[in-house]
Amino acid sequence: VWGLANIRWLLNSVREYGNPLASYTPTAMIPRFEPLKQWLPENSTTGYLLDEENADLETHNPGSRLSLALYTLSPRIVLQTTACPLVIVDADRPEMPPKIARQQGWTLIADLHNGVRLYRTQRTEP
Amino acid sequence: MIAWLLAGIVVPWFATYLFVRRCDAEAGNKAAVIALHAMLALGLALGLTSCSYFVGLLFCGAPGRAYCTVEILGFAALGLLSRLGAARPPGASIPEPHGSKVASPQGKLLRWVFLASLISATLGIAGMFLIEPHGDCDAWNIWTMRARYLFRSGQEWRNAFAPFFAHTDYPLMLSGTIARCWTYLAGERLWIPQLVAAAFTLLGAGLLTAGVARLRGTSHGWLAGLSLLGTVFYLSRGASLYADVPLSCFFLAALLLLAFYDAGRRSSPGLLVLAGLSAALAAWTKNEGLLFLAIVLVVRALLAWRRSGGRGMLRETSALLAGAAPVIMVVVLFKVSIAAENDIVAGQTWHTLLSRLTDASRIAFILKSLVETLWHVGKALVLILPLAWLLVGGASDRSRSALPGLVAVLAAMLAGYFFVYLATPHDLAWHVSSSMDRLLVHLWPSMLLAAFLYLGDPTEYIWRETSASPASTGVGKGKGADPRQRQEKPTS
Numbered sequence: 001v002w003g004l005a006n007i008r009w010l011l012n013s014v015r016e017y018g019n020p021l022a023s024y025t026p027t028a029m030i031p032r033f034e035p036l037k038q039w040l041p042e043n044s045t046t047g048y049l050l051d052e053e054n055a056d057l058e059t060h061n062p063g064s065r066l067s068l069a070l071y072t073l074s075p076r077i078v079l080q081t082t083a084c085p086l087v088i089v090d091a092d093r094p095e096m097p098p099k100i101a102r103q104q105g106w107t108l109i110a111d112l113h114n115g116v117r118l119y120r121t122q123r124t125e126p
Numbered sequence: 127m128i129a130w131l132l133a134g135i136v137v138p139w140f141a142t143y144l145f146v147r148r149c150d151a152e153a154g155n156k157a158a159v160i161a162l163h164a165m166l167a168l169g170l171a172l173g174l175t176s177c178s179y180f181v182g183l184l185f186c187g188a189p190g191r192a193y194c195t196v197e198i199l200g201f202a203a204l205g206l207l208s209r210l211g212a213a214r215p216p217g218a219s220i221p222e223p224h225g226s227k228v229a230s231p232q233g234k235l236l237r238w239v240f241l242a243s244l245i246s247a248t249l250g251i252a253g254m255f256l257i258e259p260h261g262d263c264d265a266w267n268i269w270t271m272r273a274r275y276l277f278r279s280g281q282e283w284r285n286a287f288a289p290f291f292a293h294t295d296y297p298l299m300l301s302g303t304i305a306r307c308w309t310y311l312a313g314e315r316l317w318i319p320q321l322v323a324a325a326f327t328l329l330g331a332g333l334l335t336a337g338v339a340r341l342r343g344t345s346h347g348w349l350a351g352l353s354l355l356g357t358v359f360y361l362s363r364g365a366s367l368y369a370d371v372p373l374s375c376f377f378l379a380a381l382l383l384l385a386f387y388d389a390g391r392r393s394s395p396g397l398l399v400l401a402g403l404s405a406a407l408a409a410w411t412k413n414e415g416l417l418f419l420a421i422v423l424v425v426r427a428l429l430a431w432r433r434s435g436g437r438g439m440l441r442e443t444s445a446l447l448a449g450a451a452p453v454i455m456v457v458v459l460f461k462v463s464i465a466a467e468n469d470i471v472a473g474q475t476w477h478t479l480l481s482r483l484t485d486a487s488r489i490a491f492i493l494k495s496l497v498e499t500l501w502h503v504g505k506a507l508v509l510i511l512p513l514a515w516l517l518v519g520g521a522s523d524r525s526r527s528a529l530p531g532l533v534a535v536l537a538a539m540l541a542g543y544f545f546v547y548l549a550t551p552h553d554l555a556w557h558v559s560s561s562m563d564r565l566l567v568h569l570w571p572s573m574l575l576a577a578f579l580y581l582g583d584p585t586e587y588i589w590r591e592t593s594a595s596p597a598s599t600g601v602g603k604g605k606g607a608d609p610r611q612r613q614e615k616p617t618s
Contacts, residue, residue, distance in 0.1 A: 002507060003243040003352025006361055010246050013253030026260040043282050067267045070291075071260075074271065075279035079290060 026068055032114050033072040036088065039110055039118055045077040047084035047121070051098040054091035054115070065090055082121060091115040127311045130194060134310040137198045138175050141205030143167035148208045149396025150386070153340075162336035166383075166400070169329055169375050172322070173407035175201075176302030177456040179309070184463065188280045189309050236348035243355040244331070251327060254365035255320045261367030268293055269369055270319050273304035277314060287464050295465040297457060299411040300369040319367050326372040327364025330571050331355050333375065337382040338578045341389055341525040350578040353511075354571055359503045363567050369412050370564045376408035377418055378571040381535060384426065385528035385579065395445040398426075402449030409457050413468060414543075414568060416457070419450065421538040429531050470550055483548050491554060492547045496540075499562045503570060511577045518582040525579050532576045539569055 040046055048066055055065075069078045069088065078088065087106065089098045094115045101108070106119035146163045153159045178197055182189045260266045275286035286301075287294040300322070307318045331354045339347025354360060364371040383401035387393040405422045408415030423446060430442035482488060501508055520526070543565050550557045 002356040002510060003239055004246065005356040005505075006243060006250055006358055007246045009358045009361065010250035010253060013250055013257060017253060017257050025258060026266050027258060030260070043279065043285070064263065064267070067271070067292075071266045071271050071274065074274040075282065075285060077285060077288065077290075 026071070029065070029068045030072045032090075032112065032116050033069050033088075035112055036073060036110065036116065036118055037076075040073060040076050040086065042075055043077075044086075045079060045084055046073075047081045047087035048078045049080075049082055049087055049089050049098070049100065051089050051091035051096075051100075051115075053099065054093040054096045056092045085121060087119050087121055089117045089119060091117075127313065130191075130312070131307060131310040133198055134175070134194060134307070135171075137205075138171040138201040139164075139168055141201040141208070142171040142174065144205045144208040146170070146400060149400050150394065151396070152390075152394055153386075158336060158339060158344075162333070162340060165329055165332045165336060166379055166404075168325065169333075169372075169379055170400075170403060170407065171201075172303050172325070173299055173376065173410060173453070175306055176299045177410060177453055179302045179306040180298050180456060180460060183276070183283055184459065188283060189306075194310055230345065233345040233348070236345055236352070240335070240348045240352055240355070243352055244328070247331070247355045247361050248324070248328065250361060251324050251365040254362065255324075259316050259320065261319065261323070261365075265319070265367035268296060269300045270304060270367060272296075272298070272301035273308070273319070274314070276301060276305040277308045284464070287466070289466065293469070295461070295468045296369075296412060297410045297415070297460060297465075299407065300372055323364055323367045323371070326375050327361060330360070330364075330371060330375045330378060333378055333382060334571050334575060334578075337378075337385070338575065341385060341528070341579060342521065342523070343583060346578055346581075346583050350574055353507055353574050353578070357504065357507065357570060359505075359563065360567055360570055363564060368564065370567045373408055373411045373415055374568045374571050376404050376411055376415065377568060378575060380404035380408065380418075380422060381532055381572045381575060384422075384531055384535075385525070385575070388528035388531055389525045395441070398442055398445035399449035402446035402451075403453065404449075405446070406450035406453035406457070410453050410460075412568075414565070417542045418535075418539060419454075421535055421542065422446070423450075425531060425534045425538060429534070469552075470546060472551075474549070474551060478551070479549055482550075483545075485548075488548055488554055492544060492558065495558045495562055496544075499566055503563055503566045511581065515581055520580050521582050529576065529579055532572070532579065536569060536572055536576060 048069055050065060066078065066080055069090070082100070082104075086109070089101060091098065092115045094111075094113050098117070100106075101117070101119050104121065106121050108117060109120055110118040112118075143164055146167045150163065153163075175197070178200070179189065182193050182197070186193065261270065271291070272286045276283050279285050303322055304319045307322070308314050311318070331351050334354050335347045335351030337347075338350035360371065360374075380401045383397050383404060387397040387401070390397075401422070405415075405419045409419045423443065426446060427439050427443050431439035434441075547554065547558060547562075
């Protein structure tokens with residue numbers, strides 16, 4: 001009887017499979033970053049900034065979001081810093097542009113319309 | 127590309143199988159023994175190939191087709207070498223377990239229940255992969271992440287160990303295996319980490335079943351396997367693509383091989399070589415494996431010294447080290463050339479360490495959490511096994527001679543984990559809640575092995591209860607009806 005306890009686990013997983021995907025799972029998060037690959041050369045280093053004002057931090061752990069960006073964009077290096085020529089700004093509300101970009105005068109390179117934007121900082125000439 | 131991958135798995139597997147057969151030649155050619163050897167060989171081959179992948183990376187840079195060809199040829203040569211020379215003749219080094227030839231209805235039923243449980247477990251694991259194909263947090267944060275950087279970075283593969291990554295001191299068995307398979311495929315497929323995870327999860331159940339069957343009889347083996355397959359936490363950790371279940375497999379393989387050695391009348395030192403290799407591969411899987419390897423070496427040396435003096439100790443330790451040495455060299459190479467400092471060791475001072483070790487509240491918290499987590503992982507089985515012992519009693523055959531070594535290693539491992547929690551520089555509550563259940567998963571299959579070596583055979587008990595009449599056996603009510611007494615004095 002004990003050995004068949006895993007049937008309940010199997011049934012639970014079948015039930016869970018029918019549920020909509022939670023927004024914070026890797027399967028849901030990975031496609032958000034995937035299109036950035038076309039602008040980022042392999043083995044390049046890019047900055048990452050979580051726009052906390054426009055991010056849902058209750059379900060999205062900031063460290064996990066950065067890890068998922070690294071996982072998706074590998075072999076590119078993504079660092080939690082704005083001291084890079086290119087910076088990814090990550091938020092959950094696509095309609096709200098990040099304040100820091102306006103304040104620092106960064107140039108928008110790509111807006112993925114899902115809250116993820118790629119900026120060129122003023123540290124390099126275009 | 128799939129042909130390359132098949133060759134890259136089958137050739138090392140078969141070569142390792144021949145090596146395992148050579149080391150345990152006296153076990154004979156029964157189907158059950160062949161299956162056990164094949165399962166042992168699969169785990170060992172996956173571990174060994176991840177070692178060769180790392181050595182290839184370190185000395186030759188990003189691997190390509192040339193690496194694949196050389197590796198396949200190398201393992202083919204190893205397989206051929208295993209066939210050279212005279213092996214020990216087959217013979218029953220481990221006495222035939224009592225009741226192993228009894229085809230009881232309960233035994234047949236158990237076989238079908240095991241099959242149903244295995245199918246259900248496999249489907250459950252596949253279901254987990256459908257729900258979250260990238261696995262749980264540590265999978266994409268550590269293990270598969272590192273595999274991606276190793277595979278995708280080309281000559282810049284050392285980026286996988288850049289300081290901003292978590293736990294760069296963790297060894298490479300799992301990540302290396304995944305990256306190596308992608309190299310053979312010349313492309314990245316998500317089903318590779320899933321396949322590796324499923325293989326190790328089911329391998330654990332298979333090894334436990336076949337190992338206990340060899341030591342204690344077939345029905346006992348089915349029961350042991352069912353106990354593990356019914357542990358849902360073990361299955362879910364396996365499906366989460368973590369390294370904890372592969373580590374538990376290497377722990378189990380090493381302890382099983384040592385149990386075969388102890389239970390045999392004239393055991394081959396080849397079993398010790400394989401046990402040493404398994405223990406070293408545990409050290410190549412996770413840092414906890416380093417503790418395991420050290421404990422196995424010390425416990426076995428002490429046991430051998432007690433049993434047969436200094437020469438016996440030297441003989442056993444040499445055989446264990448002969449198996450472990452190649453992998454230990456790879457681990458040392460990794461730790462010296464790549465790995466960062468461990469987060470638990472870093473920043474420790476004698477003063478803070480001493481204050482943590484003598485903090486009674488920490489000790490009480492860890493012990494309380496250990497009991498709670500044991501219940502969380504093992505659930506009702508934690509009660510079922512002692513109850514079964516009360517009902518059917520303990521075993522009395524030679525396999526019990528394997529218990530002291532097995533229990534000593536498990537107790538020392540628990541003590542080691544306890545010490546690590548006591549000394550941890552992290553917040554204790556966080557550290558315990560985030561890892562203790564996984565640490566118990568490392569030991570769970572081996573704990574079940576110990577329990578089933580100790581426990582009498584319940585199916586045999588039921589079989590006798592239902593088939594033997596008091597008149598024919600001479601056993602009636604009263605003193606002679608005590609099942610424990612009957613278990614220990616089996617009728618022929």
